[in-house]
Amino acid sequence: MINTPQQTRSLQSKLGRVRGLGSTREGVHHWWAQRMSAVALLPLSLWFIYSLISLTGSDYDAFHAWAGEFGNAVFLMLFVVAMFHHAQLGLQVVIEDYVHSEVWKMGLLLFVKYGTVIFAASAVFAVLKISLAG
């Protein structure tokens, strides 16, 4: 392998370059997950807004009837999970950018991670309860 000037200047080992994971050892995982959830949220968000428009003025029974339909329940759960996943990924970047104290940063990252998982689980269970228990 011929050493180009670029390679002789780099302090990165050849193994490190082959692995391609960068200084955080996570590679592009976060970036990719953010894009994948964003692409999923495009049709799901449009469906959700259209549903809300149709549901405007509905009462408790009408909402239960709507959320009890197979497709609506599945789409609702997919929307909620994709949304909280995407929110967690986005808030993580905001925290990493603006919070410079290590203690606060770690605390907030855990708070956001646990919080989004808890709310996503609650929302999914709520949809299940509405659709299965009526």
Next chain:
Amino acid sequence: MPDNTRPLSPHLQVYRPQITSILSIAHRATGVVLAFAALLLAYWLASAAYGPEAFARAQAVMESWFGRLILFGFTFSLFYHMCNGIRHLGWDMLWGFELPRLRITGVIVVVASVSLTVLSWLMAYGHVDKL
């Protein structure tokens, strides 16, 4: 942090505001706003699962003028974040980095998100027929 007085990124105040930077920070701001919208959605779904009284309480909160104002803001945030997100996906595929194109797509994002927000609310209240 030890005596480190160097400016920390992102130090926005040294730059003149431009459409590119304004839209960029708006993307982040609407993203944070939408995290709160997600909490409201979780509360709304939980109230519907809990029972008619809880659901009626949630509906009353959202049907108040303040609730509607918040929901209107959430609607705009969602459409803006979605439209500008599509712009971001274009950049990820190396499309749209040229300055004129950057400006045009930025204007399109603002016009589209405002229009979609207003259209959605007009449709919701029956002033415009649904598609």
